[in-house]
Amino acid sequence: MKPLTKICTALILFCSLLVQGQGQKNYQPSPENLEARQWFQDAKFGLFVHWGVYSILGDGEWVMNNQNIPVDAYEKLPAFFNPIDFDAEEWVKMVKDAGMKYITITSRHHDGFSMFDTKASDYNIVDSTPYGKDVLKQLADACKKEDIKLFFYYSLLDWNRDDYYPRGRTGTGIPGRGEGEWKNYIEFMKTQLTELLTNYGDIAGIWFDGHWDQKEWDGKKFGKLKVDWHYNEIYKLIHDLQPQCLIGNNHHIAPIEGEDFQMFEKDLPGRNTTGFGTSESDIGQLPFEVCETINGSWGFNLQDRKHKSEKELVQYIVKAAGYGSNLLLNVGPMPNGKIQDEHKESLKQMGDWLRKNGETIYGTKAGPSGPTDEYATTQKGKTIYVHLLQNKDVVFIEGFNQRIKQITYYGTQQKVTHEFNDYGLLLKIQEDRQDPIDTIIEITLR
Structure with a gap:
């Protein structure tokens, strides 16, 4: 089979497979x-x-x-x-x-x-x-x-x-x-x-x-x-x-x-x-x-x-x-x-x-960070929900750089201790606020 013929045959086969899909x-x-x-x-x-x-x-x-x-x-x-x-x-x-x-x-x-x-x-x-x-x-x-x-x-x-x-x-x-x-x-x-x-x-x-x-x-x-x-x-x-x-x-x-x-x-x-x-x-x-x-x-x-x-x-x-x-x-x-x-x-x-x-x-919709084994985030408008899936006193949300208005424990007005650095957001979670299944943090954006 000539090279050109081989190429044409291959293209026909490729196109045929495309049509099938x-x-x-x-x-x-x-x-x-x-x-x-x-x-x-x-x-x-x-x-x-x-x-x-x-x-x-x-x-x-x-x-x-x-x-x-x-x-x-x-x-x-x-x-x-x-x-x-x-x-x-x-x-x-x-x-x-x-x-x-x-x-x-x-x-x-x-x-x-x-x-x-x-x-x-x-x-x-x-x-x-x-x-x-x-x-x-x-x-x-x-x-x-x-x-x-x-x-x-x-x-x-x-x-x-x-x-x-x-x-x-x-x-x-x-x-x-x-x-x-x-x-x-x-x-x-x-x-x-x-x-x-x-x-x-x-x-x-x-x-x-x-x-x-x-x-x-x-x-x-x-x-x-x-x-x-x-x-x-x-x-x-x-x-x-x-x-x-x-x-x-x-x-x-x-x-x-x-x-x-x-x-x-x-x-x-x-x-x-x-x-x-x-x-x-x-x-x-x-x-x-x-x-x-x-x-x-x-x-x-x-x-x-x-x-x-x-x-x-x-x-x-x-x-x-x-x-x-x-x-x-x-x-x-x-x-x-x-x-x-x-x-x-x-x-x-x-x-x-x-x-x-x-x-x-x-x-x-999908939030700005994760999911990982430690957390997942979801978002609705200017509200981001951070779901903490492991009980930890300190959680770092890598790459988080949104401008925030406040951070609270979900369903309350109690504020979450936090700080930003060049790499993301650090959350400090009170032991008595930690949920064995999912600790939810609510972040309100500006």
């Missing part, structure tokens, strides 16, 4: 969408719900892949799924009491089972379970009644449908998977998304996951994309049906055109402590959301005892807000439709803390 071309968010983005940015706290027939096995939402359960065996699970204790209004009340502003729930996860009344397949909660009712419809009605926004998680990958072909990186050991047509799979997804955005009222957002399944992986980083996800068609469909509906995609790369917020899985923005997350260089300008589990699992896991403490959870939302990000905190309901008591207690503790200190979180 493109989103909605020439996307201009509507006024309703921009308003929704601002609401989302101010909301700061939501509930993530991973729930499906996998909850019966009590081993997380990836159990089909992790145990290589054959397709025909896994398809027996819906016959045992009868969540008669599910109470949408009770869930929504719990969310409000926790200080959360929205719910994101799995409409279809990687196992391919739909948790709503879809006409695109009978492999769904209405047609294939003894329960026979649409839990998403019940939740949508309860959310509307209580003014809680509703987002739908939607899996791009599918271990059940033959048309999810070519295969991705996961599910390769599951027996019984067939071959089909990728174009039919895209049409299937478009049909389901149309249903979700037509039959459930105003939907605040679609939370995509699974893009990474079709990317090559060498154990350290993702490589080339193997398929065309048709994001131009899918994103346009969503925005045409509901212009305010926000689109996010858990692809672990920089935002794609047509997306409205950027999420970070089990990580603060750009930290990438997981090794598969979004790097600092891929942080965009869209509103942020961090998603994290309340224990160690997304779906119900009977043996998971890694329940996070009140201190861990409060400090996580504080650090997220310090990045200007929301926290989407996950629970995995049990197969009967109940949420574990210890998780409900954790959410209650979060609500109690936010009722007292929510002013320092809701409606704020």
Whole structure:
């Protein structure tokens, strides 16, 4: 092959990969969408719900892949799924009491089972379970009644449908998977998304996951994309049906055109402590959301005892807000439709803390300093809130050089002893004012 031919071939391949990664071309968010983005940015706290027939096995939402359960065996699970204790209004009340502003729930996860009344397949909660009712419809009605926004998680990958072909990186050991047509799979997804955005009222957002399944992986980083996800068609469909509906995609790369917020899985923005997350260089300008589990699992896991403490959870939302990000905190309901008591207690503790200190979180933007392990800062107008996350008599806020009017302990008029130097702000914290979870200092700027 001649050098020029090689160059042309490489350019064609490069352009082809770019097209595969493109989103909605020439996307201009509507006024309703921009308003929704601002609401989302101010909301700061939501509930993530991973729930499906996998909850019966009590081993997380990836159990089909992790145990290589054959397709025909896994398809027996819906016959045992009868969540008669599910109470949408009770869930929504719990969310409000926790200080959360929205719910994101799995409409279809990687196992391919739909948790709503879809006409695109009978492999769904209405047609294939003894329960026979649409839990998403019940939740949508309860959310509307209580003014809680509703987002739908939607899996791009599918271990059940033959048309999810070519295969991705996961599910390769599951027996019984067939071959089909990728174009039919895209049409299937478009049909389901149309249903979700037509039959459930105003939907605040679609939370995509699974893009990474079709990317090559060498154990350290993702490589080339193997398929065309048709994001131009899918994103346009969503925005045409509901212009305010926000689109996010858990692809672990920089935002794609047509997306409205950027999420970070089990990580603060750009930290990438997981090794598969979004790097600092891929942080965009869209509103942020961090998603994290309340224990160690997304779906119900009977043996998971890694329940996070009140201190861990409060400090996580504080650090997220310090990045200007929301926290989407996950629970995995049990197969009967109940949420574990210890998780409900954790959410209650979060609500109690936010009722007292929510002013320092809701409606704020990232502050001028941090976050670090010692502190995070948030800001609202001319007020900066310094969240001290360790009990120390002296805390130094590096690089802080704003002109201040006063510094007080939050919720009081008691002044904080402080001094400036060339490198930042030194705070001297009284021992009797130190909080074991979060000592909040309020700085008023001139």
